[in-house]
Amino acid sequence: NAGVMQNPRHLVRRRGQEARLRCSPMKGHSHVYWYRQLPEEGLKFMVYLQKENIIDESGMPKERFSAEFPKEGPSILRIQQVVRGDSAAYFCASSLGNGQLNTEAFFGQGTRLTVV
Amino acid sequence: GNSVTQMEGPVTLSEEAFLTINCTYTATGYPSLFWYVQYPGEGLQLLLKATKADDKGSNKGFEATYRKETTSFHLEKGSVQVSDSAVYFCALNQAGTALIFGKGTTLSVSS
Numbered sequence: 579n580a581g582v583m584q585n586p587r588h589l590v591r592r593r594g595q596e597a598r599l600r601c602s603p604m605k606g607h608s609h610v611y612w613y614r615q616l617p618e619e620g621l622k623f624m625v626y627l628q629k630e631n632i633i634d635e636s637g638m639p640k641e642r643f644s645a646e647f648p649k650e651g652p653s654i655l656r657i658q659q660v661v662r663g664d665s666a667a668y669f670c671a672s673s674l675g676n677g678q679l680n681t682e683a684f685f686g687q688g689t690r691l692t693v694v
Numbered sequence: 695g696n697s698v699t700q701m702e703g704p705v706t707l708s709e710e711a712f713l714t715i716n717c718t719y720t721a722t723g724y725p726s727l728f729w730y731v732q733y734p735g736e737g738l739q740l741l742l743k744a745t746k747a748d749d750k751g752s753n754k755g756f757e758a759t760y761r762k763e764t765t766s767f768h769l770e771k772g773s774v775q776v777s778d779s780a781v782y783f784c785a786l787n788q789a790g791t792a793l794i795f796g797k798g799t800t801l802s803v804s805s
Binding site: 582584611613618619620621623626633634669671682683684685686687688 | 726728730736737738739740743783787790791792793794795796797798
């Protein structure tokens, strides 16, 4: 049973380009979370999605960032017109659900975005 | 809102020393509490968890007890190894919300 798969592992973009980060959750998981990690700042929550629904996007910048989790295929985090400040590690996590069981999340290995 | 506060690092220890990393939380209701570990260049791995007051989570010699009265979930290990060097994150969640993390504590163990 493969874990959470993120690709690419490393992504280099020039300022102004678009970055697309992909996340395939663990088999059977219907909840996906995206986090951004900057040095010395820990993990910052960005967005929480279920299939075809955004549940909570309170941590996502209002401009240039968007996320989706379609019925088929991976979850995508899209950053348009990237700037140097977007350089960070982006982690995806998935879980079975988020109801009464408070199930733990399993993380991918991250995508390290570098904007040059 | 909910939040997690953990001790600042780095924590530097010699092999076989005792480890404590403090974690306190603020939450409404009764969250579940977690410790995750991140090795260099990797994602986060669940280390242990506790879902209700007085529960003790344990794994690989690490332990943490859910203390509702002090809103704490301190991580302990009796004898650390060099291979324990990593960043440790305390986290909480409640039904319907994503995991909220502390800022992480870097542990460095030397032989």
